[in-house]
Amino acid sequence: MTVSAPLxxxxxxxxxxxxxxxxxNVDLDLMPGEVHALLGENGAGKSTFAKILAGVHRPTRGTISLAGKPVEIPSPIAAQRLGITLIHQEPISFPDLSVAENLVIGQVGAKPLGRVRWAELAKEARRLMGLLNVPIDVTVPMRGLSIADQQMVEIARALASDSRLIIMDEPTAALTPKEVETLFKIVRRLRDEGRTIIFISHRLEEVRAICDRVTxxxxxxxxxxxxxASLTDADIIRRMIGRPVADYLHRGVSHVGEIALSVRNLTLPGRFENISFDIRKGEIVGLGGLVGAGRTDVARAIFGVAPAVSGTIEIDGKKVTxxxxxxxxxxxxxxxSEDRxxxxxxxxLSVETNITxxxxxxxxxxxxxxxAVEKALAKQAVDKLxxxxxxxxxPIGELSGGNQQKAILARWLLAEPEILILDEPTRGIDIGVKAEFYDMIGELAAGGRAILLISSELPELLALSDRILVMSEGRLTADIARAEASQEAIMHAAVPRSGRTAGEGAAA
Amino acid sequence: MNSPDMNTIKSPVSAAPTPRVIVREAAAPRPRWQVWLIRPEVVTLVLLVVASIVATRLSPFFADLGFILESSTYYIEFAIVALVLTIVIISGEIDLSPAAQMALSACLFGTAFKAGAPIPVAMGVSLLSGLVMGAFNGVLVTVLRLPSIIVTIGTLILYRGLAQVLAGDKSISGFPGWFVGIDYRMVGIVPVPVLVFIAASILLGLFLGITIYGRQIYQIGTSEIAAIHAGIRVRRIKMGLFIASGLTSSIAGLMVASRLGSVRYDLATGGELTMVLIVMLGGTYIFGGRGSILGTFLAAWLLVIIATGMTVANIAINAQLTVMGLLLIVSIIATNAIYARSQR
Structure with missing residues (x-):
């Protein structure tokens, strides 16, 4: 933090x-050269505030000054001209155009006769990527890039327009720890250059690692x-949710019964190969791995959305198709499913229609x-969860993300499943509701259900799972017992043994 | 159940410990009158009333209900198919081939009759052909997963072409008297085709409104991927809809054959556009998930009144087309605006 005038x-x-x-009535000053975290539960207003700065929304009341001068930010383009760039959680780009073309979108003015000087364009793009020190081929289409690399391109785009304020809305949600490190290095460099970065995240450890101040x-x-530095994690959480948070620790050794689901040599070429595992009744089996490792594909295959080509599935010892x-x-x-x-x-459609x-x-x-039956079932579920x-x-679209997710869980509980596959069940859900979810998952297992929990959040996997399977590039690479499970053990199995991390990050 | 006290959910103010939660968890529900008012059928109804008043001013014939019912028989076959098309569009697909199916099935009927088949057998052939044509569309869309707009433009040309190959350029006539003139058979002052339309509207309205299949059709149209994940048999339902569309088209084709007393390959030419016009006028959302049989029912009468009104008022056919085109665009704008509003 500096003593200079706010940006x-x-x-x-x-x-x-x-x-x-x-x-x-939000008042906030952002200093040049600081990384400023916006924290809060979903719906707390942090994203709305960021979007107002980026010209996506216009404030109902209030004023914004940029470097001392009052400004109007009527559109994202106006924001860009003022030197404000918003980097989206999931980069919005033109997937079929090359990295270079994406980078200089909006930059290339109309040359005479509308010509595009491809060579210059590529050179400029290379220069920008060079600033970030990221080895990305600027001539390949965006589609082939991992989410992390796509974000790098977005950041490079912010640099291209020489942004003074860069807003990152949950940039790490889909990144691996290693990619997060790279991102942080770049964020620190941008800060040292005197730029201001707004960092929105649910992950406190990241906020600690990189942010100077939090709001x-x-x-x-x-x-x-x-x-x-002046706030502890507990302080932050208390301020976010307005009440002390219940500890969501594992419910202790659960009652594990017979094998409920048994999968053998499941293969879907290009997605996953030779996947074999068992889940017992009352057991929560975690499935970890990097984004794009094929975890979601395995779930979709078992559920029949995109069935495997070979291999067998047995339920309660009987082979099924x-x-x-x-x-x-x-x-x-x-x-x-992962994508709510x-x-x-x-x-x-209405919440009740969704639930039933x-x-x-x-x-x-x-x-x-x-x-009457429908309404009663829906109301019961609403009360229960x-x-x-x-x-x-x-309409369900009017509910917050966490409550939408609860309604989806309610839908499946009505079906009284014996085997429950949860694919990133708490993604984008605020901390208070997350804790409720953890309790519910524990209760479901205690009730004798077999649960397969796919999660990219290692603390979540470690807290809930009886056993953790890890996938890497379409193969099962580890089956770790609860006693031996640690973040290191999971990451060790998750990171591919050769080459760069998964090239097709978006495939998951 | 953790908290059986449902009142805390209904009235946020009484939920003393966490009143803050309610503020952001969900927008306040819309008042009931507003929910009703922003239904697109209301727009159709208003247009219908306005059109009736204007038409009555233009010509005194218009006060005569019998006249309107008689004039409606020209559109009613399309309106019947439009009911099924409404459901197809709500499911997120479209079928542009029904008019061509009407022509081909009617020509098959005529050809079978000329070849010596008794009328009931010829009608059976026609219905069967509707089933096959609908199933063919359905297979292309649900099994080969092709976009229905392209598939049915293709089959629209194909079926029309087959009709021409089959029947040549000459019309087939000479049907027995009992078969001809369905539009002159009355129940009271209501011609039989209108009665069929009303009955079909009620049946399909109930189908869409209170059965689980109707519900699932809305769900498929809202989000096909979510429907698949919820275990809804999307392909089977869509297949059924295309077959229903074919079958209904062949029935409509037979009704035209009866009304005209003859069939030709160009029967119902351009009818697909009239059908789409009716469905759109009724406030059904072109991207699926929203719409109703009631809207289509009202829109059919709106079309009848406007078309006959203009004819009675001696408005040239070109000007009539212009009015129809404008009407379609206005109705699409209104529908979209309404749905955009209710989306927020």
Whole structure:
């Protein structure tokens, strides 16, 4: 932190969406040359605040000054011109254009006759990537790059427009630890050059590693701005959720029974090979690995979304064939998929419709929907999982991410599965709700269900799993007992033995 | 159940310990009257009322319900198919081939009759052909996973072409008297085709509204990927819809054959556009997931009134087309605006 004048001075920023105030009277100064974390649960207002700075949203009230001068930021392009760049969690780019073309989008003015000087373009792109010291071939299409590399390209783009303020919205969500390290090195260098970086993340250890100051949001209010060192993790969490957090430690040795699911030599060429493992009743088996290692593909194969080409699946000792999800559901398997927005919710349909989607027989035994039964089932689920909503007839898209995820879990609990596959069940969910999820997962296992938990968050895997399987490049590389499990052991098995980390990061 | 007290959920104010939570967890529900008002069928209904008033002003014939019902028989076959098309579009697909299916199935009927088959057998052939044509569309879309818009443009040309190969350029007629003139058979003042349309509207409206299949069709249209993950048999349902579309088209084709007393390869030419027009006017969302049979039902009458109104008012056919085109665009803008609003 320096004593110089602030680069950005926001005063009294408020924002409402359709009558709901999501940001109230936020004052915040950002200094040149600092990395500033915005923390808060989902829906606390941190992303909205960042998007206002980046010109995505316009504030309902309040003023923003940039280097002492009041400014209007009506659009992302205006923000870019003012030297403000927002780097999205999942980079938005043109996947079929080359890295170089993506880099200089918006930079290349119309040359006479609309010519594009390809050689110059590539040279400029190489110079920019050189600034970051990242070995990326600028002539390959974006599509082939890992998420980490795509983010590097976005950062390079920010450099190309010589941004003074770079906003990173959960940049590490899809990165491996090693990629995070590279990212941090670059962030530190950008800071040393006097640029300001806003860093939004759910991961406190990262905030500690890189941020000079933090600002904590809760329910649209700014709670506090302080130097990172002056707050303990517990302080931060308490301010974020407004109450002390329950410790979500493992429920102790669980009652493990018979083998519920047994998978042998499952293979889907190009995705995974020779996957064999067992899960017992009451057991939580973690499945770790890097993004793109094929974990999600294995889950999708077992659930019948994209079945394996060879190999066998046995349930309760009987061999079964699963061609489509309907078969899997009939056999008592449920999958809470990784991508809630696309493969989970029906955004514009009511919460009750969403919750009862997987149990048509229960709500319509003879083909005609029984509204009363449906409503009762949905309400029970809402109570049981304490889903926060106004009414079950509300479109699910109006709920927060955590509550949407609860509704999806509720959908599968109604189906009374014996085998539950959870693919990144707590991704993008705030800490308070996460703890509730951990409790629920524990309870489900205690109730005799077999659970396969796919997670990229190592602390989560370690806290919940009885046993941890690790995949790397489509193969199972480890089966670690709870006693021997550690972050190091998992990462050791997860990182491919040769070459750079997974080239097809987006494939997971 | 942890907290059986449902009231805390309904009334946030009474949930003393964490009132803050409610503020951000979900937007307040829309008032009920607003939910009703922003349904796109309401737009259709308003247009229908306005059109009726204007038409009555233009010509005194219009106060006569019998006249309107009689004039409707020209559009009613398309309207019947449009009901099924509504469901197809809600499921996220489209079928542009029904008019061509009407022509081919009617020509098959005519050819079979000319070859000496009794009328019931010829009708059976026609219905069977509708089934086969619909299934062919369905296989291309659900098994080969091709986009339905391209598939059905292809089969629209194919089926129409087959009809021409089969029947040549001449019309086939000479059907027995009992088969001809379905539009002149009345129940009270209601012609039989209109009755068929009303009955089909009620049945399909119930199908879509209260059965689990109707529900799943909305779910598929909202998000096909989510539907697959929820265990809904997406391909089977879509296959069924394409077959239903084919079957309905062949029934509509027979109704045209009866009304005209003859069939020719160019029967119902351009009908696909009328059908799409009706469905869109009824507020069904072109990208799937939203829409209703009620909307399509109202839109069919809107079309009848506008078309006959303009004819009665001696408006030239070109000007009529212009009005229809404008109407379609306006209705799409209205529907989109309404859905964009309710999305927030």
């Amino acid at each position: 950005v001075s926001a005063r009294g920023i408020s924002k409402s969406f359709g009558g709901v105030e999501v940001l109230r 904590i949001f809760r329910d649209g209010d700014k709670i506090e701005t302080a130097t990172t 699963i061609h489509e999800p309907t078969d899997a559901i009939g056999l008592g398997i449920a999958l809470v 927005a696309i493969a989970g919710i029906f955004r514009s 989607a997987a149990v048509p027989k229960r709500i319509a035994p003879r083909g005609i929907i029984r509204r 304490s889903i926060r909503l106004a009414t079950v007839r509300q």
